[in-house]
Amino acid sequence: MKEKKRILTIILCAALILNLAACGTSDMNNDTETTYVEGKDSSDKAYARDDSDSSVGDSISYESDSKASDINTSAQTNQCCDEEYYDLTDESISIENSNERYAQISENKMVDTTREDTSTFSIDVDTASYSNIRRMLGDGYEPNPDAVRIEEMINYFDYDLPEPEGDLPFSITTSTTPCPWNEENLVTMIGMKGMEIPVKDLPPSNIVMLIDVSGSMNSADKLPLLKDAFKNLVENFTSQDKVSLVVYAGAAGVVLEGEDGDNYRKIARALDDLSAGGSTAGGQGIELAYSIAKDYFIEGGNNRVILATDGDFNVGLSSVDELQNFIEEKREDDIFLSVIGFGTGNIKDDTMETLADKGNGNYAYI
Numbered sequence: 001m002k003e004k005k006r007i008l009t010i011i012l013c014a015a016l017i018l019n020l021a022a023c024g025t026s027d028m029n030n031d032t033e034t035t036y037v038e039g040k041d042s043s044d045k046a047y048a049r050d051d052s053d054s055s056v057g058d059s060i061s062y063e064s065d066s067k068a069s070d071i072n073t074s075a076q077t078n079q080c081c082d083e084e085y086y087d088l089t090d091e092s093i094s095i096e097n098s099n100e101r102y103a104q105i106s107e108n109k110m111v112d113t114t115r116e117d118t119s120t121f122s123i124d125v126d127t128a129s130y131s132n133i134r135r136m137l138g139d140g141y142e143p144n145p146d147a148v149r150i151e152e153m154i155n156y157f158d159y160d161l162p163e164p165e166g167d168l169p170f171s172i173t174t175s176t177t178p179c180p181w182n183e184e185n186l187v188t189m190i191g192m193k194g195m196e197i198p199v200k201d202l203p204p205s206n207i208v209m210l211i212d213v214s215g216s217m218n219s220a221d222k223l224p225l226l227k228d229a230f231k232n233l234v235e236n237f238t239s240q241d242k243v244s245l246v247v248y249a250g251a252a253g254v255v256l257e258g259e260d261g262d263n264y265r266k267i268a269r270a271l272d273d274l275s276a277g278g279s280t281a282g283g284q285g286i287e288l289a290y291s292i293a294k295d296y297f298i299e300g301g302n303n304r305v306i307l308a309t310d311g312d313f314n315v316g317l318s319s320v321d322e323l324q325n326f327i328e329e330k331r332e333d334d335i336f337l338s339v340i341g342f343g344t345g346n347i348k349d350d351t352m353e354t355l356a357d358k359g360n361g362n363y364a365y366i
Helices: 002-019 073-084 128-138 150-155 223-234 264-272 282-295 320-331 349-358
Strands: 021-023 031-035 047-050 109-112 170-178 186-194 205-212 242-248 252-260 302-309 336-341 363-365
Touching (some): 128 349, 128 363, 205 223, 223 264, 223 302, 242 264, 242 282, 252 264, 252 282, 282 320, 302 349, 320 336, 320 349, 349 363
Parallel strands (some): 205 242, 302 336
Antiparallel strands (some): 021 186, 031 170, 170 186, 242 252
């Protein structure tokens, strides 16, 4: 258990190195500031990551008075963890042998921001990477490097950030502190807090649960867990909400259509009756789910397809490009897609993350 905690410590330290801004050798003391408008950096010189060569949608600024080449990520990781540093190449840690698939992550380059002074901060609400890595560590495996998405590890946790003031949609909080792995640098965190809407003021929801019941879902950490998760979700629905249930395996089918959200027993019974078997006609299921979502569209409401799967699409509209193009078209109708991943050994993480991003939704892993 201690070894696993040490591994997690290493990963979280790497998260801080890669995702938080490492500022220059200023004499600034610890400082936290909350702003509600866009600010401007007063540094004379800074370095920033170039987002042009990265498959990751985030670009994080690094302010520094020293050259970018002086920053050694590997050395900083070791210093950060001090005596607790644990070598992930230790032979006692194995890499999981599975059919899981992850999109390759390319590291952003450092650029001199005296010449390129604009950085783009992408707002990402996904949390899947943290849950997935925690699962790998719990099973005794070294995480796949491409499964480690730093922004999702940070997103996973709740932060005590102040509410936005007035009619502003979000607040911005910045916090600067001495860098624990390099005394000559500073670390800056930028946090955003959206406006919280009271439950009673939430718009009605039109939810289509799109559930993978193919053979690959036939294990305790997949379909049975999925049923429990969705039944918990249903407990929050009201008579104003509409709930539909679409399944797909060798073919796609409708189990429940346009049911009132407060009819918990009927919805829960439909979920309980599901069983796994067959191939994975994911493309057909998505098309059918969007069609039903459009039939029960609520003007001004939360119209959403929630896809629950281990990510295996092998029949029908199955290429990532085809699925991506289809979902991009449908989001123009104000019907969005969220994706929830389940299980081990078969996760197609690259597909699920892409679908959620293109569907203006979020991606989580249970």
